Amino acid sequence: MPLVGSPRHGPPLKLAGRAQRRPPPRTIAPKCDIYFPPPRLTRRAVSAASLLLTALPFPASSPQLPVASASETEAEAGGGEGGAPALELERYIDQDQGFTLLKPASWPKAGATALFQQEGKGSNNIGVVVNPVRLSSLTDFGTPQFVADRLLQAEKKKESTKSAEVISTRERSGRDGLTVYEIEYSLDSTRGGMKRIFSAAFVASRKLYLLNVAYSDTEEKPLDKQTRLVLEEVLHSFDSV
Secondary structure, three states, X not given: OOXXXXXXXOOOOOOOOOOOOOOOOOOOOOOOOOXXXXXXXXXXXXXXXXXXXXXXOOOOOOOXXXXXXXXXXXXXOOOOOOXXXXXXXXXXXXXXXXXXXXXXXXXXXEEOOEEEEEOOEEEEEXXXXXXXXXXXXXXXXXXXXXXXXHHHHHHHOXXXXXXXXXXXXXEEEOHHHOEEEEEEEEEEEOOOEEEEEEEEEEEEOOXXXXXXXXXXXXXXXXXXXXXXXXXXXXXXXXXXX
């Protein structure tokens, strides 16, 4: 018989009526991808170029380009008949994004892929946005008039829009036979008054390129012929590189 108090050899005894406690399972945090939303390029309302992105069935987000604020509608841009000298244009080339255009030399770059604003009157601006698409050409989607109708439908859905009317549509050939659509329309909005919009679009390398030129065109100070010719030159210069 073993002596009382002597150590016991062998496996530990199980206590009756008491379940063994198991250590809690280790939790592993699920692996997740962190999404950083794209920065807001401006604090102004969405432009016509962004509206065209929403009007067309393309899987792309819409960067925001500026439109006129109420105070800016009272200012007049330099350049025009009987006023300051006409806008002098210079060539702008974006090799990384793959496009080129003419832009006023006095308009500094303000953001976006390419956003140029008249100093002191940001509602007069030229903006370009580039987004990936699944189309190889705009003709896969429709005619210039069809695209213009979709664009105007998107404009008229905005609460700030009082009226919008297509003035003209055009199709031209760009570099290496690239199809380019051009759309001109007038827009009256509570967020900037009357203005003239010139838009151009093309698809190259599975990317949609959108040019938007906005300029004040009020009854008191309508868009003059000289300035219009300069803006049309900007519109026609938009192309791939």
